Amino acid sequence: MANLKELRNRIGSVKNTRKITAAMSQIASARLKKAQDAVTAAKPYGDRMREVVESLVGGIDEAERAAAHPLLATRPVKRELLLVLTADRGLCGGFNSNIARAVLAWIHQRNRENVQVEVVAIGKKAVAALRAAKIPLRATHDAPNLVTLVELSKVVIADAISAFTAPADQRVDAVRLFFNEFVSVLTQKVKNDVLVPLAPGENAARGREPTYEPSRQAILEHLVALAIEARLQQAMFNSIAAEIAARRVAMDAATDNATDVIADLTLVYNRERQAAITKELMEIIGGAESLKG
Amino acid sequence: MSDTSIKLDILTPMGAIRDGIDVPGVEVPGVLGELGVLPRHEALITAIVPGVLRFREGATAVRMAVGSGFLEVKEAGRVIILCDRAALPEDVDRAAVTKRLAEVKAALEQDKGPIDAGEHRALVDERGWLEAQLRLVAN
Numbered sequence: 102m103a104n105l106k107e108l109r110n111r112i113g114s115v116k117n118t119r120k121i122t123a124a125m126s127q128i129a130s131a132r133l134k135k136a137q138d139a140v141t142a143a144k145p146y147g148d149r150m151r152e153v154v155e156s157l158v159g160g161i162d163e164a165e166r167a168a169a170h171p172l173l174a175t176r177p178v179k180r181e182l183l184l185v186l187t188a189d190r191g192l193c194g195g196f197n198s199n200i201a202r203a204v205l206a207w208i209h210q211r212n213r214e215n216v217q218v219e220v221v222a223i224g225k226k227a228v229a230a231l232r233a234a235k236i237p238l239r240a241t242h243d244a245p246n247l248v249t250l251v252e253l254s255k256v257v258i259a260d261a262i263s264a265f266t267a268p269a270d271q272r273v274d275a276v277r278l279f280f281n282e283f284v285s286v287l288t289q290k291v292k293n294d295v296l297v298p299l300a301p302g303e304n305a306a307r308g309r310e311p312t313y314e315p316s317r318q319a320i321l322e323h324l325v326a327l328a329i330e331a332r333l334q335q336a337m338f339n340s341i342a343a344e345i346a347a348r349r350v351a352m353d354a355a356t357d358n359a360t361d362v363i364a365d366l367t368l369v370y371n372r373e374r375q376a377a378i379t380k381e382l383m384e385i386i387g388g389a390e391s392l393k394g
Numbered sequence: 395m396s397d398t399s400i401k402l403d404i405l406t407p408m409g410a411i412r413d414g415i416d417v418p419g420v421e422v423p424g425v426l427g428e429l430g431v432l433p434r435h436e437a438l439i440t441a442i443v444p445g446v447l448r449f450r451e452g453a454t455a456v457r458m459a460v461g462s463g464f465l466e467v468k469e470a471g472r473v474i475i476l477c478d479r480a481a482l483p484e485d486v487d488r489a490a491v492t493k494r495l496a497e498v499k500a501a502l503e504q505d506k507g508p509i510d511a512g513e514h515r516a517l518v519d520e521r522g523w524l525e526a527q528l529r530l531v532a533n
Contacts, residue, residue, distance in 0.1 A: 139408075139409070142408065142409030142410065143407050143408065143409065145403075145405050145410060146405040146406055146407050146409075146410075146476055147407070149405060149466075149474060149476055150476055153439065153464065153466065153476075247408075250407070251407055251408070251478065251479060255478075255516050255519070255520075256516065258512065258516075259512035259513050259515065259516035260512060260513070261512065262511075262512030262515070263511050263512035263513060264512075266511070266512070311436075311437035311438055311439050311466070311467070311468075312436060312437060312438045312439070313438075313439050313440070314424075314426070314438060314439070314440040315425065315426055315440075319425065319441065320439060320440065320441050320464065323425060323441035323443075323462065323464070324441065324464060326512075326515065327462055327463065327464075327478060330478065331407065331478075334407045335407075338407075
């Protein structure tokens with residue numbers, strides 16, 4: 102019977118899909134540990150860098166910051182550079198689409214405020230989503246992995262610094278980063294952080310000041326770009342771990358769904374099969390009865 | 395605070411290379427030249443540039459190439475070195491580094507943009523890092 106054969110094929114194909122999603126979930130589980138370790142390992146560097154730069158910047162009066170370092174200059178925002186960080190691959194739940202939605206909403210709002218926006222897309226999914234929305238891209242990069250991360254962050258930040266320090270008619274007045282923060286295995290949070298100008302923290306200038314050699318100014322000169330890179334690197338580590346976690350959760354859910362679908366289809370299949378058998382029996386019995394008569 | 399040793403942390407974005415080990419001293423490539431830190435050093439923050447870092451760990455002398463960053467001496471006899479890259483001699487692929495260095499130098503010759511542009515700085519920084527690695531494996 103055609104219907105039975107269709108059902109059988111359908112069950113087979115869902116079973117194959119379930120094999121794939123279960124395998125992807127297992128791969129994600131295996132990679133998740135490594136990515137989580139990388140986030141943890143990177144944290145002391147990022148935290149210490151931030152603390153030192155914050156205490157350096159905090160000691161300078163707000164009015165004098167722009168003179169102390171060009172990347173500390175707070176200007177009214179007329180043009181903004183957005184760095185959009187996603188993954189290269191899909192099948193990870195709302196990981197990529199959440200970022201795309203947040204960025205598009207942001208661009209829309211900025212357009213209404215008459216702020217021009219430039220966009221750098223990091224990750225193939227960001228490139229695809231922004232191209233689909235007809236947003237011109239200043240530059241595109243592949244998503245970082247644990248090997249390329251440091252070099253990529255340097256390339257991206259070098260470009261961002263050039264954009265920020267360009268002549269007044271071409272420069273951007275702020276650089277903002279959109280990325281997924283790794284909150285826990287089950288949760289990612291879309292964040293947007295201002296990378297440039299570098300903002301000082303609240304806990305600035307406390308305790309006895311250490312000696313700065315050669316001078317506070319010279320160290321600042323040296324460290325501001327490094328500190329901005331460090332923030333992007335932290336975000337990239339977070340994004341990598343969040344992507345893998347999101348993929349694992351999505352693939353677990355897909356595996357569960359496939360199991361449900363298979364159970365439903367098997368029920369229907371058995372019922373149909375039973376009905377077919379009963380019908381055939383009835384026909385045989387009916388035939389025998391009619392011969393007797 | 396110990397009078398004979400300091401606690402040394404070396405942190406990079408890829409994780410801690412050394413975490414709270416006891417060393418008798420450490421020599422770093424400071425922005426003003428080589429700089430040695432011994433126990434009972436006063437609190438200090440200084441910038442470090444790409445170069446070779448040296449310290450003794452037990453009986454062995456350790457040398458490693460480091461990128462840009464800074465060195466912080468805390469009063470509690472603790473020294474923290476933050477650098478964006480670090481490599482031990484066995485990590486350095488001399489052929490690859492030499493090749494990349496030639497590329498970076500060529501790019502710098504071509505680069506006629508302003509000297510404080512982000513791209514130019516990045517190239518200069520990378521040149522320093524590559525040269526530091528070569529110096530590390532030179533002898």
